[in-house]
Amino acid sequence: MTTTPTTTQTKTLLRFATAGSVDDGKSTLVGRLLHDAKAILADQLESVTRTSAERGFLGGAFDFALLTDGLRAEREQGITIDVAYRYFSTDRRSFILADCPGHVQYTRNMVTGATTADAVVVLIDARNGVTEQTRRHLTVVHRLGIRHVIVAINKIDLLDYDRNAFAAVEAEVESLTAEIGLDTAHLIPVSALAGDNIVEPSANTPWYHGPALLELLETLPSSEEDTADLEPFRLDVQTVIRPQGGLAPGLDPEKFRDYRAVAGQVTAGRVSVGDEIDVHPAGLRTTVVGIDTADGPLETAGVPLSVALRLADDIDTSRGSVLAAAGTLPVPRRIIRAEVFPFTAEGLRTGDRVLVKAGTATVKGIVTVESKRNLDTSEPEAAEVLAGNDIGIAEVKLSAELPLADYRTHGRSGGFLVIDPQTGGTLAAGIHTPAD
Amino acid sequence: MSIDQIDTRAPLSTLDALESEAIHIIREVVAEFEKPVLLFSGGKDSVTVLHLAAKAFWPAKVPFGLLHVDSGHNFDEILDFRDRTAQKYGIDLSVAKVQDYIDDGRLRERPDGTRNVLQTQPLIDAIAAGGYDAVFGGARRDEDKARAKERILSLRDEFGQWDPNNQRPELWNLYNGRHVPGEHVRVFPISNFTELDVWSYIARENIELPSLYYAHEREVFERDGMWWATGEFSAPREDETVVTKSVRYRTVGDMSCTGAVASEAADIDAVLAEVAVTTVTERGATRADDRISAAAMEDRKKDGYF
Incomplete structure (x- = not known):
């Protein structure tokens, strides 16, 4: 098989999100990144050039924002309403970019983009420094446990690339990250419009010694690279594969007569043949005797591989069951305490009857709101109602025990959806934070 | 590719990550919905989704059928390929024909002769008649600016309409496919593949195309x-x-x-x-x-x- 230099067969993948408003120059930043990474093809360039001229904004100059604002309403209003996904690659890596809206009423879409991201780039207008929106964005990315936070301080060209002006914004950002408890954020002075420190270090900022934005994104470890060998194994069972009666054509029925495997995506850590595992809710321990894929058996599989596991014992396992490395299954609980991010205008109230979807299990729940996080002080205040776009703490009583992981230490497997049982709509995101 | 060539401890490649994501989505939808179906045109994207579905349930066969909306203007090679593919995987194929709608007057031929937009009504009727609650498709987000905005699970009302200004948030790898009767969900498992990813995957997996x-x-x-x-x-x-x-x-x-x-x-x-x-x-x-x-x-x- 030939390998072209741009093949995605060997390159690793990084998912990242951008947050900030059009006023901060976010669409321009994204457009610039795509353009300079040569991810914009000729017909797209031509279409944007034509539309830029027709609309006459910026004196008809090429408007990078038009590359990313995909909906008619967005182009008409000059705002970003919903997350747009963009794809580009360099010689070192493939990227999936979730371009998130910055307007307050669309925070839910920012949460959508950020929950799948390995890294988030928060954009600040260097002239304005830290704003209420910056505070909200950094709080959300911190609470969601985003592994890599990058603060791009944009429009540095409008401050004449002045080192002291940058240092002032830098000090503001550092004081904010210290206040909300965010340990490490990368700060980069950029000009999306002029292209400074986007792909290559800029000669205009000789006082900045860190990497350009794209260089940083190329070298950050993805969540999987970070955690596959650190966290204990966990898999949420999606379905049980039993081919009896419906074997794929061409396979030998004799060979698969008694075949049974539990299918799912490795949620955390790594599993190997011979490993002992605990099974919830059966409460039993067994051994993994096979890791199957359609390409053949594997000796070991790490997050986020989709596999089918064969187990030594005939234990009751079905959709919603959880497999975990022996001795590491979180304590199954009927009452969970969680940080919640309500999305709808109705918000979330004490007494609300909801559905909770965690991993592959969906159970009933009753909400008790405990407190609301004051974004100005980052402190919780007692509350019984949370409005859309608030961040708060709630207790949820569940109709069945769930072994939720602690989101602070085990990421994705501690996250859940709060669903309206009547309309089916998603009311809120929740992250299990027993110790907070 | 044989297994002994893969270093399973090496960082996951982009294609492996995308494949695992797609298999996870397909398994979720089959587990949670009553009657899924795959919109199958014989094009490379729907062929790729079918290949992924076969891998998701191996050694069981693909647990849903195919639905093709035939505009009446298809290449013969594509129709042959479509029929052979359904047979190869041992699954059902339903065909909704635009020509039937034109013959009995429910649709009228357009002056420019194209039938692309005429496919919408037969599609929505076929989804209702088949009782399908989840409809897999091979759409990718890199294809178009509007598609770049669409969720992996995309809710449609009984008119088949998409409301881009009011989409459900999609968080982590948790998909919420709940809907009321009459609504259905479109599912795009290869949303995050680019055109180059699809071709790289077809090469790696040796997938047959028209x-x-x-x-x-x-x-x-x-x-x-x-x-x-x-x-x-x-x-x-x-x-x-x-x-x-x-x-x-x-x-x-x-x-x-x-x-x-x-x-x-x-x-x-x-x-x-x-x-x-x-x-x-x-x-x-x-x-x-x-x-x-x-x-x-x-x-x-x-x-x-x-």
């Missing part, structure tokens, strides 16, 4: 920078000269709106090399229906299109 995707000699004429096959549904005007040329298709669709590109790429490796250095998107290069306006796809999607 021969139209590879360079072949064909009688064609040039119009709007594309090469059109001479045929019943796309005839040259008087001032257009028919030539025999080596061409291939980057997308396959209705013959009246799908053009070919001049190409010598006769096998998968050559196509992969060509796609890797291309300077024009596949829809811009070969789909007249998407050249109409910046919002052409958004308008069709809101209306219930694929």
